[in-house]
Amino acid sequence: MIAGDPTKRSFSGSIEQKQITHMCIGKNDDDRESYPLPDHECQNGLRTQVFFPSCWTGKDVDTPDHKSHVAYPSLGYDGDCPETHPVRLISIFYEIMWDTVYDDLHPDKNDFPKEWWVPEGATQPFVLSNGDPTGYGFHGDFINGWDVDKLQAAADHCLAPSGVIQDCPLLELRTDYEKTECLQVPRVADETVGWVDRLPGCNPITSGPADAPMIPPSACGATTEIISKDSQQVKFPFISPVEGWTILGCAPDDINARVMSSERYANGAMTPKVCAAYCQEHGFGYAGVEYGSECFCDHAFDQSLLTARKCDVHCDGDSTVNCGGNARLAVYQRGVAPLAPAQASDTSTSQASPNPASTEPTHGPLMVSTRGQDVTQLSVLRPGWEKVGCYIDTVKSRLLSIGPYTDGDMTPQLCISHCEEESYLYAGTEWAKECWCADDLPDDAQKANDMECDTPCAGNARLTCGGSLRAMIYWDADLDSDNDDEDCVDALDGDGDGTSHDGPTNQEQCEDVEKNRSISMQPPSMRSLRNYLRAEQGNSSLGISV
Structure with a gap:
């Protein structure tokens, strides 16, 4: 069934139209329900509300117009059913929240108010995707996807006055994670993100007051093709392809238990292609991108972890492609076809080097912090210096014995400069502003996951300077070889x-x-x-x- 009419551009006062309202969330007198879209900023959010018809003929489960078999009761959301539709149904009510929140205390953190502008001849800036700038044409569709027997049992027996779904023991509730990952993937190829030349389909903007015409897609050359559900585009709707690599899927990640732990890389201009190239160059067969800016590499990956879908955050290096998501890792495997599933690496220990015979430290780029909005990658620390990795330190037996040298402007470069001036071979940052030096790294030094050295530097919060009893170690390779x-x-x-x-x-x-x-x-x-x-x-x- 359908609530509302997408062609409407003016208000007639009918009982049907009164069931579609918009409301600014707040305490001001103006923040009350309205039938058109509000003509002022909704600094605490905008909510659209849709009541569906709750009276039924008792005969047809649908009609050609998807409306005639149902009707509203006398009060719209309550009251008596008309004689033509005597069977009362459970009420269905939609609430749609639009993020227009504005924080007066932190104006620099609000993106939405910068977009608030009123076009000539209009009262507010929004246009619905059906070409409606008024809000009168908002509508809702309902298609039943429930198991009918379970839904009927719940309707018959779950009668708690609270109305809380948790008070219905007949229903098996989904977790927040399952609900977040339950997505209806678009299967019509059309431009729906960013600046567009036209609205999807054939929906010209019409302000009314006359009803808007319904124009078929063929009239303007819009696509009518439905993408196959078995296509890569539908299976992995947000993961951008990389030539020579196979998309495995999207996996939930945890900063305390990384699903890829051998190597982490960030350069401030991340893309899946950049990440894949880095992992391949360093001998890894699996690559993953996350948070729009991070790259992870590993030698193995447990494909049973690919249970997520929302790998939909745009890349720092190219906003037209995606680099995983928030705590979501988009995973790739080198090669054009997936290999046999492999077990995930132990996140508590570092992976073996591709060359087991090598005794040299595993070096990589400078560790950077992703706590700040801007991520900076410094490809050169100081000439000849390389990163060794994150190591466990103790108060009783310091990993590097000389120090600490502390500075409120501490960065890896500052620490390395200090140790280099003293002709030490190793430098290490710890606790944001501590610098330690030594000629040797103990044979029994315990390697930690590089993610544990994630404390922002005192001198540059976009970089990391070790952590709590975790030292990020750097090595003067030139001095050692000279x-x-x-x-x-x-x-x-x-x-x-x-x-x-x-x-x-x-x-x-x-x-x-x-x-x-x-x-x-x-x-x-x-x-x-x-x-x-x-x-x-x-x-x-x-x-x-x-």
């Missing part, structure tokens, strides 16, 4: 004074160097000299810094 002979020098420098000595040594470590020069004549490296000066500072009053 001093390949340092282990040899340190091995011969048994007493830490920066000078090589005769006697028992780890000569095997120095064979390659000794072929070209005499170890006994090797000048001390910067790190060995620094160790010597530290030792002297600890044993005497010598005060020298390098």
Whole structure:
């Protein structure tokens, strides 16, 4: 059945028209029900209300006009049924909330009022998709999708005065998650998002007061094709395709239990193509995008987790495509056809490297925070420095032993600069404004998920500086590679004074160097000299810094 008439552009006062109302939510005197769309801003929201007919002939479950078999009672929403429609039905009432909320205390956070403008000859800015700028043509359709027997049982036995559906034990209620993910996917290819040249179908804007004509789609060349429910477009309505990758679906995600945990990447200009390329470059077979700005990679993925649908947030790098959703991960698998389902990785440990024989740290881009609206990716920390990852720290046994150096303007770059000036090999940020340095990362250092180092930096909230007993570690790869002979020098420098000595040594470590020069004549490296000066500072009053 249908409530309302989409052709109406003026108010006649009929009982049928009175069942369609609009209302600004608020305390002002003007915030009362009206038949046209309100002519003033609804700063607390706009609600449209639709009462359906609740009297029935008792014969036909439908009629060609979808109206004649039902009628309104004498008061519209209540009262007596007419003799022609003597059977009383349960009342159906729709409420549609339009987000026009405006926060006076935070005007900079309100997008809607910026769009409030009144076109010439109009009283408000809205136009319904049927071409109605008045609100009189709003209407509602009802098509029964219930199991008829269960609905009848509920109507017969669920008579609690509260009217609360939870008081009807015969009904199995859906969870909030299930309700959110229950979507009717558009199956008509037409422009419905952003600025459009015309309204969907053949619906020219008509202000009345005469009724608007009903124009068939063929009159203006609008599409009449219904997209197959088995098509990729309907199965994955919001997930943008990537060449060379297969769309697996949309999965709910949790910041405390990531469904993809091996690698996270953000560059401020994310798209599915950018994410897929990054994951492929780093040897991963699965890629996922989320929150419009985040990319996740993994070596395996549990496809039983693909229970969501709302991967509908536009990408930072291209607003015409989507990058997952809010706590929703759009998942891709490398290749043109899905492989056999794989088990998800253990989110409590990091994934093995694609090259198990490698003992080098797994490096990646600088960790960025997505707590702020603008996400900044810094591809270069400082020349030669790379990210090692997030590690667990303890108060009793610090991961990096030198520090902390604290600064209210702390960022990863500032910390790295500080440690580099002191010629340390490792730098780590923690607790938003702490910086720690060291020459070595302990062999028993425990790797954490990079998502645990998500505390915004004191100096730039768009970047992250470790977390609570979590240190984001960076490594001076150039200094380490430039001093390949340092282990040899340190091995011969048994007493830490920066000078090589005769006697028992780890000569095997120095064979390659000794072929070209005499170890006994090797000048001390910067790190060995620094160790010597530290030792002297600890044993005497010598005060020298390098």
